Amino acid sequence: MTAQSHDIFAALRDRAVAALRALLPDLPEEALARVQMEPPREAAHGDMATNAALVAGKAARQPPPRLAAALAERLAALPEVAEAAPAGPGFVNLRLREDVLRAQIPVILAAGEAYGDSAAGGGRRVNVEYVSANPTGPMHVGHCRGAVVGDALANLLAKAGWAVTKEYYVNDAGAQVQALGYAAYWRYLQALGTTMTEEEYAQLIPGGLQYRGDYLVPVGAALRERFGDSLAVPDPAHRYGMAGPDHWLAPVREFAVARMMEAIREDLAALGVVQDVFVSEAQLIREGMLERAEALLAAKGLIYRGVLEPPKGKTPEDWEPREQTLFRATQFGDEVDRPLRKSDGSGTYFANDIANHLGKIERGFDALVHVWGADHGGYVRRMRAAVAALSDGRVSFDVVLTQIVHVVKGGQPVRMSKRAGTYVTLRDLIEEVGRDAVRFTMLTRKADAQMEFDLDKVVEQSRDNPVFYVQYAHARCRSVLRQAGDPAPAALAAAPLHHLADPAELTLLRRLCAWPRLVEAAAAAREPHRIAFFLHDLAADFHVLWNRGRDDSTLRFIRGDEPEATRARLALVAATATVIRSGLAVMGVTPVEEMR
Template identity: 55%
Template sequence: MNLFADIRSLVIASLDALVAEGALPAGLDFANVAVEPPRDAAHGDMATNAAMVLAKPAGAKPRDIADALSAKLAADDRIASAEVAGPGFLNLRLEPGVWAALVEGVLADPDYGTSDMGQGQKVNVEYVSANPTGPLHVGHTRGAVFGDALASLLAYAGHDVTREYYINDGGAQVDVLARSVYLRYLEAHGQEVAFEDGTYPGDYLIEVGEALKAKVGDAFVGKGEQFWLEDVRDFATDAMLDLIRADLKALGVEMDVFFSEKSLYGTGRIEAAIEDLRGKGLIYKGTLEPPKGKLSEDWEPREQTLFKSTDYGDDVDRPIMKSDGAWTYFAPDIAYHYDKVTRGFDQLIDVFGADHGGYVKRMKAAVAALSDNKVPLDIKLTQLVKLYKNGEPFKMSKRAGTFVTLRDVVDEVGPDVTRFIMLTRKNDAPLDFDFDKALEQSKDNPVFYVQYANARVHSVLRKAADMGVEPGKPSLTDEAEIKVAQKLAEWPRLVEIAARTHEPHRIAFYLYELASEFHALWNKGNDHPELRFLAESDSQATAAKIALPKAVSVVISAGLGILGVTPLEEMR
């Protein structure tokens, strides 16, 4: 059930009728004809741009088309009025019975708002993908929440979604991790150590060092790293992945796939990806110009193996092999995305931190080349999060050593609040996360305001159940009730827009708006007894009135489900 889609179908049918009558020319493209909420609610319930977008191709005045269309629409029993405004916009008002029928439809359809827009397309959403060198920090938290909500949103809109984590375990950072764990291992044997050369000083590695001691005893004590580096690296990486999985679970995030970068090395998979590009004439030997801002004396030109990424919109071609024959960091990333393309995904989405902005064009170029422009790649960047508590910046975690961890945030406010607040801004906008406001019970706290609306509904439904009353055929008579129903009608449309634009924050915004309309109706009922949901002496009136709040809870629960937030049935 999608009221906006239904009314758009009515508009298209009316336009077809005008074509059949000769009032409009044949062959018009109706793809850009939309039915939307009006910018000003005073103008009506819905508005269509049909006359405006068809005027030029039809060779007619917008207002003439709008007048003809208005007459057709007014004949439908759902349309109370179809008024032409300005140069040709058409504002529609619906009969009051439409809104009651909508509420009834919401209660009858447990999947209200879901969509087949995705048509089962296979989408890979890669997110978090932090180096396995320590616990996840607050920046990873935002990426994890955004990526997980986006994956849920796309699944809700009819896509076949795979959640994936790319383990960056093939670079030098895992060697640094191994050396750091070795120092903690020596500590476990009673030795004093110094963390130097960029090693990780966080307390989280103490347990790992002790666990290594428990496994190998003193076998590595006093030995050169050629005897222990590989074994300690594997042991430490596994320990960090266990820590990361636990962090993600605390946030309510579960991945379908963990893909190891290390698995690309020595297996021919990097070579296969590069050979694919070579076969397309996109790999060559060359020398790049010095980077902008580099003085000539700072630059030493070297012949390298390059990927001709400029053929696919990049600013410069990119090295994939160094002059010494070693792969650049870009080569395994190409191979990883080549693997995703060959797995048959129809669409790829990567969620990166803000510091990866310079990486977007080259990665899009690589995927375009590898897939022959058949598989789109959307890279979403998540901006920084600033944490505040008691009006001051939240201090770093001693356990992590240098940053605030995901667990620090979740331990302060819980996973539900963390997830909702992380989605109260668009992913590419900076986010201020104030722990005090996140737990505040007021309208200014969006997660509380939405949860409170749902709890209020369940309070009403519990009291009605005590009266032996269940939701019945809805009755909507007041403007405040109609406004709630109108907001419910927007849900399926909003889901499709959010899924199409890859913007799950729209769900959080919508839920706040729906909660606002519901609280406004509740408060109006304090002054107008006839609007109260419960009438102790009238079971029939109660059954009719509680249908609307029940429908509100259906939509709030669905929306919070997409965000990964548990809908509360009572507030404590």
């Protein structure tokens, strides 16, 4: 069975397109490409709704309502369709035959967790870059949200048929990494036994001491073990003092970045995030990728020397109208052209990012997807312009922006970390509530919506906690199946499914049938939070059915006096558990077998 055949929405869309071709043989393909088959906004309107008559009517210059009536007549004649009716300005609502819904149960049981796999991506290569935090300190809750969203999105794209590479861009060049080197050197001097105070040291270095968290104490000790006292100078007043930075800054910075990246990888692994590729900004610069990118853009006539207009609003005091090397970003939809070189000749932050993206393009990716913090929203247009210029429009570029997370406990903000000193770390969060709860909760809001992560609610066992609510549904499914002796999926697939006729059973079936379409839609929209929403709705449908069985004995899953009905209901339960596991796998969450 192919991935495409899982999706009854796709199958009915194909039927609608075929009917349109029969009605309008000269209809252009671009109109047919816009035909959609979706769940209606209200369940009372049917199982599916299509915009086919609306898009075709405009293209064929025919009244969409009249075309919808003709299309509904053709669709009503299909063996899968129980009823088809025109609606609104050109939609057609469809109600499927119940046996079509029931027929998806054997499909689900045969496919297992691969149910919902799609060929929509066509095996095209997509690079998903996420986290990419500066290697200057522990991962915090903001990084956590980006890590979960990025990882789930990568999993979602893979399920939708893309060939996915998960990537981390290591920002190991620039002022912040320089500041890390100075901070690590202070911890090194402490490890040697300096009597210099922190403030005395801070006054000796450019920009002061930026990173003061205890997390650098082990780095200082490791530096002492690796280099002894060779990077410091004896000082009678302080026992050990600061040597000239030319002597120690480069090796300390390199050592500190390596240790920070080890810690970051460990933090990500604790969250269940393992990326395929780590790309170093410093290495790209050393390899001349910036110059290659600039030469490529110059060859396309997209580089020039010029003077930018002053920034909009209040002009900064340090702004000066100097001639710069500029990229013609406005040719690709940006607001202004962008500088590539600083006054000292080094690359701007934007230029280094262009080099990074040229590397991705040269590795043959068809699509680039980034997960960035919302504070980078103003950076999207210039990078989209750069990717369009570098790839001649061949490579698509998408950015998912994540908003900040507020951690609360007992109704009060949680602000401090034992390790970092100023923020809640990713490790703190995992140790408090567990990896699966962190991952699921981070996907219960759209990425660009602010989030309140309530530590109390995340571990609460109630229907108000979506993590518990979905896991409880799976645990209930497994409990029923264990009670029945864990029958094989193949045996359940052969059950007489006509016994599934109660409205609550059919509602659950409709939800299961919608999973393949949901995968494709969520992947196309780059919105992994839709998976969490779907699973919550699926769990709600199952819990309703469970409770119906408590109130009405004829709807219980296992009935000794009705073995055939029992087999049919066990098939429905097994299919529900399968789809929950399929969704949780995308989210990177382990399904619970039983609740304690």
